[in-house]
Amino acid sequence: MASSQTIRVNLAERSYDILIGSGTLDVFPQFMADRNSSTHVVIITDSNVDDLYADALGDSLTEQGYEVQMMVVDAGEESKSADAAIDLWETMLAEGADRGSVVAAVGGGVVGDLAGFVAATFARGLAFVQVPTTLLAQVDSSVGGKVGINLSEAKNMVGAFWQPMGVLVDVNVLGTLPAKEFAAGMAEVVKYGVIMDLDFFEYLEQNVDGINARDPEVMQKVVERCCQLKAEVVEADEREESGRRAILNYGHTFAHAFEAATEYGQLLHGEAVSMGMVCESRLAERIGLIDAAATERQVKLLEALSLPITPPELDPEEVYRLMWHDKKVADGKINFVLPTKIGETTLTSDVKSRDVLAVLEG
Amino acid sequence: MASSQTIRVNLAERSYDILIGSGTLDVFPQFMADRNSSTHVVIITDSNVDDLYADALGDSLTEQGYEVQMMVVDAGEESKSADAAIDLWETMLAEGADRGSVVAAVGGGVVGDLAGFVAATFARGLAFVQVPTTLLAQVDSSVGGKVGINLSEAKNMVGAFWQPMGVLVDVNVLGTLPAKEFAAGMAEVVKYGVIMDLDFFEYLEQNVDGINARDPEVMQKVVERCCQLKAEVVEADEREESGRRAILNYGHTFAHAFEAATEYGQLLHGEAVSMGMVCESRLAERIGLIDAAATERQVKLLEALSLPITPPELDPEEVYRLMWHDKKVADGKINFVLPTKIGETTLTSDVKSRDVLAVLEG
Numbered sequence: 121m122a123s124s125q126t127i128r129v130n131l132a133e134r135s136y137d138i139l140i141g142s143g144t145l146d147v148f149p150q151f152m153a154d155r156n157s158s159t160h161v162v163i164i165t166d167s168n169v170d171d172l173y174a175d176a177l178g179d180s181l182t183e184q185g186y187e188v189q190m191m192v193v194d195a196g197e198e199s200k201s202a203d204a205a206i207d208l209w210e211t212m213l214a215e216g217a218d219r220g221s222v223v224a225a226v227g228g229g230v231v232g233d234l235a236g237f238v239a240a241t242f243a244r245g246l247a248f249v250q251v252p253t254t255l256l257a258q259v260d261s262s263v264g265g266k267v268g269i270n271l272s273e274a275k276n277m278v279g280a281f282w283q284p285m286g287v288l289v290d291v292n293v294l295g296t297l298p299a300k301e302f303a304a305g306m307a308e309v310v311k312y313g314v315i316m317d318l319d320f321f322e323y324l325e326q327n328v329d330g331i332n333a334r335d336p337e338v339m340q341k342v343v344e345r346c347c348q349l350k351a352e353v354v355e356a357d358e359r360e361e362s363g364r365r366a367i368l369n370y371g372h373t374f375a376h377a378f379e380a381a382t383e384y385g386q387l388l389h390g391e392a393v394s395m396g397m398v399c400e401s402r403l404a405e406r407i408g409l410i411d412a413a414a415t416e417r418q419v420k421l422l423e424a425l426s427l428p429i430t431p432p433e434l435d436p437e438e439v440y441r442l443m444w445h446d447k448k449v450a451d452g453k454i455n456f457v458l459p460t461k462i463g464e465t466t467l468t469s470d471v472k473s474r475d476v477l478a479v480l481e482g
Numbered sequence: 483m484a485s486s487q488t489i490r491v492n493l494a495e496r497s498y499d500i501l502i503g504s505g506t507l508d509v510f511p512q513f514m515a516d517r518n519s520s521t522h523v524v525i526i527t528d529s530n531v532d533d534l535y536a537d538a539l540g541d542s543l544t545e546q547g548y549e550v551q552m553m554v555v556d557a558g559e560e561s562k563s564a565d566a567a568i569d570l571w572e573t574m575l576a577e578g579a580d581r582g583s584v585v586a587a588v589g590g591g592v593v594g595d596l597a598g599f600v601a602a603t604f605a606r607g608l609a610f611v612q613v614p615t616t617l618l619a620q621v622d623s624s625v626g627g628k629v630g631i632n633l634s635e636a637k638n639m640v641g642a643f644w645q646p647m648g649v650l651v652d653v654n655v656l657g658t659l660p661a662k663e664f665a666a667g668m669a670e671v672v673k674y675g676v677i678m679d680l681d682f683f684e685y686l687e688q689n690v691d692g693i694n695a696r697d698p699e700v701m702q703k704v705v706e707r708c709c710q711l712k713a714e715v716v717e718a719d720e721r722e723e724s725g726r727r728a729i730l731n732y733g734h735t736f737a738h739a740f741e742a743a744t745e746y747g748q749l750l751h752g753e754a755v756s757m758g759m760v761c762e763s764r765l766a767e768r769i770g771l772i773d774a775a776a777t778e779r780q781v782k783l784l785e786a787l788s789l790p791i792t793p794p795e796l797d798p799e800e801v802y803r804l805m806w807h808d809k810k811v812a813d814g815k816i817n818f819v820l821p822t823k824i825g826e827t828t829l830t831s832d833v834k835s836r837d838v839l840a841v842l843e844g
Contacts, residue, residue: 158813202571206564209640213633213807220812241603243809244630244641245721268606271575278571279606280642359607445575447605450582451520 125344129263129351131283131358138263138287138347142336145290148177148251149184155285156247158222160187162212164235165226166195169253172296174226177251189215193234197385200230200270202278208238219243222285228254228301229261229389233276236267240282250287254297255305255339256390258289259312259346260368264354274445275376281359289347291339302334303426304390307371309342310421311397312349315367318463320345321421328424367465369448370457371397374431374479377442381434394427399479404458406475414462436480440473487706491625491713493645493720500625500649500709504698507652510539510613511546517647518609520584522549524574526597527588528557531615534658536588539613551577555596559747562592562632564640570600581605584647590616590663591623591751595638598629602644612649616659617667617701618752620651621674621708622730626716636807637738643721651709653701665788666752668693669733671704672783673759674711677729680825682707683783690786729827731810732819733759736793736841739804743796756789761841766820768837776824798842802835 124141139151152161161181165174170192178188191208193199212221223246225235232250239248252262268279294302313321323341324331330338350368357364375396379387387395401415422429431439448455453469460466486503501513514523523543527536532554540550553570555561574583585608587597594612601610614624630641656664675683685703686693692700712730719726737758741749749757763777781791793801810817815831822828 160813202564202568209564209633213636213639216806216814218811218813219809220814241630241640241642243639244628244643266606268603271572274575277575277605278603280603281606444578447581449580451522451580452578452582 123340127344127347127351129283130355134265134283136284136286138289138351140289140291140340140344140347142292142340143290144288145173145177145251145293148288149180149186151286151288152181152186152222152224152249153184155249156222158220158247159185160189160217160221162189162191162217162221162223163226164191164193164208164223164231164238166193166199166228166231168195169227169231173253173293177224177226189217193231197230197270197389200234202269204234205238205269208234209242212238212242217242219246221246223248224251225249225262226251226253227257228252229257232257232262233267233279234269236282236284237269237279240267240280245282247285248282250284252287252289253293255294255302256308258291258343259305260308260350262287262289263347263350265358273380273442274447275379277445277447289343291336291343294334294339299426300388300391304388306331306425307390307394307397307422307427309346310418310425311368311370311393312346314397314418314459314462315370315457315465316349316463317345320349321462325421328421331425363467366448366455366467367457370459370465371400373443373446373448373454373456374399376446377439378431378434380442380445381439382432386432391428394422395429395431398422398429399431400456401459403456403471403475403479404460406478407471409458409460409466414459417462430482436477439480440476443476485702489706489709489713491645492717496627496645498646498648500651500713502651502653502702502706502709504654504702505652506650507535507539507613507655510650511542511548513648513650514543514548514584514586514611515546517611518584520582520609521547522551522579522583524551524553524579524583524585525588526553526555526570526585526593526600528555528561528590528593530557531589531593535615535655539586539588551579555593559592559632559751562596564631566596567600567631570596571604574600574604579604581608583608585610586613587611587624588613588615589619590614591619594619594624595629595641596631598644598646599631599641602629602642607644609647610644612646614649614651615655617656617664617705618670620653620705621667622670622712624649624651625709625712627720635742635804636809637741639807639809651705653698653705656696656701661788662750662753664696666750668787669752669756669759669784669789671708672780672787673730673732673755674708676759676780676821676824677732677819677827678711678825679707682711683824687783690783693787725829728810728817728829729819732821732827733762735805735808735810735816735818736761738808739801740793740796742804742807743801744794748794753790756784757791757793760784760791761793762818763821765818765833765837765841766822768840769833771820771822771828776821779824792844798839801842802838805838
């Protein structure tokens with residue numbers, strides 16, 4: 121490995137390390153051996169990542185004497201479904217997985233969430249490891265233990281909190297990411313700056329060129345900072361009970377509704393989050409929480425990172441209806457995470473439907 | 483209520499009470515209000531229990547101002563499926579359940595396990611309450627947090643540990659149980675005696691008539707003792723990690739294979755457990771762990787309680803193959819819980835296939 125850093129996520133007996141670096145995939149067998157004595161590993165990946173990375177990772181385990189079961193789902197959000205979970209459960213059972221097996225999720229957010237849900241529920245819970253291969257998964261979904269699948273009208277509506285026993289991040293894999301996927305991951309990166317770290321937001325503004333060139337040194341810093349911030353939040357509120365973890369949902373109430381309204385095909389999650397952040401910052405403006413300049417600063421950075429900021433044409437009433445089918449709804453209220461300035465947010469359910477609709481109408 | 487007793491299950495922040503008595507269903511709204519401030523309750527029940535009890539329980543909540551969503555699955559083990567879970571998830575979402583909702587499982591083991599799994603996974607986990615209406619559920623499945631669904635070749639292969647926030651047991655409901663169902667529940671009752679309490683086993687031997695007459699006083703004692711024993715075991719080993727909780731699986735390795743071989747239709751779970759205990763006690767005899775008299779004592783009690791002790795005609799090789807598709811398999815070994823005398827067991831994976839096959843061949 122050229123360089124690497126370890127970030128610890130402290131969650132009592134569920135604590136684990138995130139190893140971040142260039143070339144860390146080379147240490148995968150050792151990373152597994154250090155964490156679990158099981159010799160049966162179920163690798164879950166998708167049809168894009170299989171040939172690129174997962175197959176070779178499987179071989180590296182086999183060489184070390186592991187019994188490896190490879191399971192490949194179709195690339196894309198459609199695989200984050202109950203049907204895909206059932207297929208995986210049945211295949212694992214048929215091919216001899218048992219409660220001593222370990223699941224390794226090798227892929228993006230869809231693979232990590234699906235594989236994590238399958239790990240959380242097979243035989244009432246298997247140990248699992250995340251090997252995120254998209255920027256989005258590296259900075260967000262692979263850390264923190266949220267796993268799950270979508271229902272037809274609501275993302276992530278079914279799932280669990282199930283912490284991995286380790287996360288292995290290799291920033292070199294970002295080189296093979298399609299441009300749209302890379303940009304989509306940057307939406308979540310920008311989010312961390314807006315919700316909790318003005319300095320980091322400024323670092324991003326100052327390093328747009330290095331980011332867009334996927335400079336490994338810049339990207340390692342970016343991923344490290346995001347994982348540190350996420351670890352802090354998860355440590356403070358593992359199960360999203362105190363409200364602290366909810367700040368990670370900035371942009372997501374609108375984003376999930378945009379994704380649902382376009383049936384999870386048209387928009388990448390990060391693209392929807394980019395649009396969602398702009399909408400929610402404008403909503404914050406309408407109710408007097410933030411000034412317009414702060415929204416424009418987000419718009420400028422998101423655009424410099426090639427992210428879309430305007431949602432596709434959708435019926436505002438339909439989008440608003442879909443917001444009610446979100447996990448963030450509790451006791452009949454939609455809970456919004458709204459920015460008060462760059463680096464700070466507030467939680468509020470005191471938002472009028474006419475303000476939400478006005479933002480959607482643009 | 484004529485009389486009632488509370489048994490505490492001590493599991494740190496997941497601790498809860500089991501309220502056991504005659505007529506306790508009358509206090510259901512208060513039992514709910516004491517445990518959660520939510521006003522949206524999802525009652526999951528089956529087509530047998532709906533008219534008998536669940537509908538009235540729903541009405542009693544509605545009268546107290548709760549919003550109640552009734553969901554009725556077909557009675558029978560077939561409902562403990564991924565398809566049934568998907569239906570429930572989708573319907574809950576469509577009818578406005580959110581992360582603040584509470585699930586109440588009103589029914590037998592199938593309803594409790596399915597509803598518990600749905601509660602554990604909807605919006606990454608809802609609070610839930612168990613109202614067990616079969617003897618099997620009252621003495622076993624409603625306590626301890628094991629929830630789950632079956633795959634086509636393996637029972638309970640998918641699930642979670644998800645503790646209820648309370649269990650409400652009314653022994654009066656045993657009066658409406660079909661004879662076969664009542665007897666099936668007694669199989670698990672006998673199991674507690676065999677695995678950990680000789681005195682209780684003797685109490686059962688001495689009270690066969692009262693039990694068969696479903697005398698409420700006798701049955702309240704029976705259910706209380708079983709819940710106490712189960713609570714002790716669950717407190718010592720909540721997630722089945724130390725081996726202590728595994729003792730509850732006595733009879734179940736054979737039983738699950740019998741149920742799978744008959745495709746979960748022919749045998750009630752308790753009937754399979756009755757046969758399974760006799761088989762496993764005979765397996766223990768073959769490898770010199772217990773004397774034949776102890777097996778015969780179990781046979782005599784099970785027969786006095788109208789339980790079957792001889793499995794249906796099945797291919798022993800097929801039954802043995804199915805044992806490998808069980809959660810109790812770990813690292814390529816079947817872990818058996820075998821009795822050493824009435825009131826004591828041992829765990830062993832050191833069992834030869836020819837001994838298992840010899841027991842199956844009778």
